[in-house]
Amino acid sequence: GRGTTANLEEIVIGRCNDYIGLKNPAAGKKNCTLLWQTLKSVFASKDPCKITQDDYKPFLTMAEHDIPSGKSIFWSQTGELTRQYADIVKNVMPLESTLTGYMLNGLNWCGQRSSSELNYEVCPAWNECEENAAKSFWRSASVVYAKKASGEVKVVLNGSSQTRAFRTESIFGSIELGNLDTNRISSIQLWIMDNLSGSDKESCGVGSIAQLEIALKHKGFKFSCIDNYRPVQLIQCIWMPEHKSCNICPKN
Ligand code: G2Q
Numbered sequence: 001g002r003g004t005t006a007n008l009e010e011i012v013i014g015r016c017n018d019y020i021g022l023k024n025p026a027a028g029k030k031n032c033t034l035l036w037q038t039l040k041s042v043f044a045s046k047d048p049c050k051i052t053q054d055d056y057k058p059f060l061t062m063a064e065h066d067i068p069s070g071k072s073i074f075w076s077q078t079g080e081l082t083r084q085y086a087d088i089v090k091n092v093m094p095l096e097s098t099l100t101g102y103m104l105n106g107l108n109w110c111g112q113r114s115s116s117e118l119n120y121e122v123c124p125a126w127n128e129c130e131e132n133a134a135k136s137f138w139r140s141a142s143v144v145y146a147k148k149a150s151g152e153v154k155v156v157l158n159g160s161s162q163t164r165a166f167r168t169e170s171i172f173g174s175i176e177l178g179n180l181d182t183n184r185i186s187s188i189q190l191w192i193m194d195n196l197s198g199s200d201k202e203s204c205g206v207g208s209i210a211q212l213e214i215a216l217k218h219k220g221f222k223f224s225c226i227d228n229y230r231p232v233q234l235i236q237c238i239w240m241p242e243h244k245s246c247n248i249c250p251k252n
Helices: 008-023 032-043 054-063 079-089 099-104 133-147 171-179 207-219 230-239
Strands: 073-076 151-158 185-193 223-227
Touching (some): 079 230
């Protein structure tokens, strides 16, 4: 593991003000200093491996805001690509574009039992212990985020995954999927993105994607599936413009 991100307090409070002031004023009035204090009290003076999902509830409740219908987008093994897509098109709002996700994305934090100071020495690695400060946050935030999804929802999965595109043990598979509300969601669109230079291991209707489709059907969701959704693929193409999938006029 590595220690808490340097200047965590300044970054978190700064990002919060950036979010409510500029990025998403529709989130409404929030007290960013109080949000920071509430967040800090979740993990300060505690064993960093004994922070539960419930511990984050006061912070998550205080930071809650609406997610417009049709803007929810889930991902698994496609986080960076999904965030890039969201930053460009601005008509989707992944967890990392909500207040809590925006405040903490890419950061690391934990405390220690012996003092109320943040732990700048070493925080648990992601899989070091189940209830670590960061993991419990992302799990807890994912529950809140999934429950709010409404309208047409998107899911971006990795068709070139070395394991499986849909993993029941992932946060998407184990937490978000089970918290989606059939009464609020009109349909679910799956986007299966292969790495441009990777292998096409799984596609719509194949392998673990087929399992996910069956699960969605059983739960009563309307869904559709698109392989290599072109707008997202064009973002992948920025780094490989000469790749044949990036050719605007393919010479077959
Ligand atoms: N920022 C993010 N967004 N995630 C982070 C961070 C961070 O700084 N640090 C760790 N993680 P995956 P899933 C965790 O297999 O497990 C959220 C994430 O919590 O690619 O399915 C979002 O709504 C996650 O466990 O994806 C999405 O739908 C892991 O990195 C879903 O949860 C990425 O593992 C993705 O989680």
